[in-house]
Amino acid sequence: MSTQQSRSAAKVMLAPAVVLLMAWMLVPLSMTLYFSFKKYLPLRGGDLGWVGFDNYTRFVSSSSFWPAIGTTLLIVGGVLFITVTLGILFSLLLNQPFWGQGIVRIMFIAPFFVMPTVSGLVWKNMFMDPVNGFFAHLSRAFGSEPIQWLSQESILSLTIILSWQWLPFATLILLTAIQSLDSEQIEAAEMDGARLLGRFWFIIIPHLARAITIVILIQTIFLLAIFAEIFVTTAGAFGTKTLTYLIFQRVLESQNVGLGSAGGVYAIILANIIAIFLMRIVGKNLSD
Amino acid sequence: MSHIHLKDVSKKFGDTEVIPPLNLEIKDGEFVVFVGPSGCGKSTLLRLIAGLEDVSSGRILINGEDATEVSPAKRKLAMVFQSYALYPHMTVRKNIAFPLRMAGLSSTEQGKKVEDAAKVLNLSEYLDRKPGQLSGGQRQRVAIGRAIVREPQAFLFDEPLSNLDAALRVGMRVEISELHKRLATTMIYVTHDQIEAMTMADKIVVLQNGRIEQVGTPLDLYRSPLNVFVAGFIGSPKMNIIEGPQASKYKSASIGIRPEHIAISDSTGTWKGTIGVSEQLGSDTFFHVKCEFQDQSITVRAIGGLELAYGQTVFLTPEKEHLHRFDKDGLRIK
């Protein structure tokens, strides 16, 4: 339908969404940019004038910056590795015929629906607590000393919690992608003499490549922004301060808004770099 | 009573002109077929008449009244779509009744008309099913039923048979033709299949690149195609087109001869060639004959059951009175 009348109606219908999102994006973003060039301490003197790129250099040269980057990379990388690898295996498994598929699938997906604060606290207390946690009981039953999960193995602990939360997402998407694989393709490969491993490498993995990329990109964007899981478990202690958490602390806890805003701008740039790749893939899909 | 007149109608999508200005008159009660290869603009032309697309310039008159700015809902035309476009959430009964409901008819009137249409189209048993539960042919009938109940000024068909299998297609072709004879309402039918065009049309409009190449009765087009394109498009198997010295002998840039207008002999004839593939249809035999003056083999239609060996030398003689001559622009030489 492309008559004049419908086209002008379409513009009117699109306008509210565009205007709202434009405001949602531009207003806070320009404020963050504004603050990032100021020395601004709301509790200690307020607006102390323009400082140029001072905040940007100070944010990067502060002693917590590189550890935060390191923590972020370790956690994001670890969770991606675990969820994608296990996700592929689990989706292959769930795609096989077995009894009780419906129930098993629900069990696999359930963690995704658990709110971040619940999963953070449940893991922290009921499982990783060195005295009363499930793992501590288990260790003692085998006669070994319980691990101080969240203080001594803090990054590993967070990686486990986040992987548990995101594994369903990866599994579900990869399973959907596998189900769209033409079974004749597998049969053709069998006729051509490909064994199980060959079929996996040459047919299934290439077929999944796009879905895997999407899983990685979307998870990266969400994982870079994780907050609640850290907030309720370690509150940034024991070397679990990610970039997001560092910025949060600068802005709201120590109320150094200028410095925090500069960090925010870095985070926005980082997210945008990943977003560009994601949008390419999604955009390609649009023109199909 | 409906007479459709297109005056200097053109259509542009952005900067590309898909239909240059054209004129066309469709008389009351006529069965007109738009035919042409895919992308020739035949569907666009139909959609312009339907009002589903705006014309870029020109005017569309329906019964002498300017309908150019009238919305599709108010043109009183009915359309049968290629995908049938049935409403998936409504039963067959509701699908057929939909235009009547839109026209504000009472439900008893709706019910009666739907029952009548269903009887004609053999759909009575299926009235309470949803489109998803019907076969392709049945869906096609529902789409036609939805079109006929409202007694439109004219019917528009957009490649309605292209999703049916071959056997069903022949049957539906006859049914639509019968419908036209019975209702005597103007019908405009779009297809890429020249056999559908030849068998159903009162008048055929051959289109290429948005331009009208020729308008005429099926036999007009068969007997005297105005140019090489129409000559090649109408008729099956295709007319043989021969260029070069063999054409010059007839004082033309190219000559055309239909397979059924060539005599084949093993001793004498105008052109010498060797038998390639032969296709036995039982009623006819088609030979693809290789001649040295042409890369493309020449198709010859012979009586059924005639057997000639692959590679055998034969002689072909075109019937002079059925020879079509074309000039260097591809136009017919009278």
Place this chain on the structure above:
Amino acid sequence: MARASSKRSKIINSLIAWTLGLIIFFPILWIIILSFKTEGDAIRSPIAVVISNWTFDNYFVVQDRSDYFKHFYNSVFIALGSTFLGILIAVPASWSMAFVPSKRTRGILLWMLSTKMLPAVGVLYPIYILFIALGILDSRIGLVVVLMLMNLPIIVWMLYTYFREIPEEILEASRMDGAGLREEILFVLAPMALPGIASTVLLNIILAWNEAFWTLNLTAAKAAPLTAFIASYSSPEGLFYAKLSAASVMAIAPILIMGWFSQKQLVRGLTFGAVK
């Protein structure tokens, strides 16, 4: 495809799948069990926990001590409110982009998506002081607006992909059948779009219910939804495992049930239609 080994492989597959499924599901199962135990029993060794007595007390204690239903109500209000508002704005927008596409449609869609990628922490302070200036800090309305804006791109995208699947020819058929714009939307488009809108609503409620950045940072006692209420257990006093379990079970149960109904839509929504 009938093969001799198929029965045996189905048994093996079932065993592996059930074992892994139970491991993945175990943390949820465990808090369900703990929620029915006394605080004293809840910290004992796993076997002792399972064989100890069962009790419903925790569910009542959570309500009595911390006014659980107030927070539950806040969660419902915020999730439903932001979803309803989002749908209201997104339906016309997606409809127009799906059925009257222009040269800019693709660009607008991708731009909308890019706003979703903006890290929330980057704009935390501006939103925070804007909320103070507008007097909506720690208010349900404020969260409704923020969560609506946050999820609007996903809603628009999901609806767009659903609308795109409605064949244009059917809408054209209704126009040929004499339907005006109003009838077209009412009798043809709406019934066909309804399943898509329903699953969009479902996914968006889930996302809003579980959102835990803005709800933690923009609420205090008054408007705190369940995400923020549960977070208050991070600095507990005394024994609290059973109570935390009960509160957690109540907080995730509604969404778990909704989530089971929306597995397919979840994939489409979270991948912006790139995987279906």
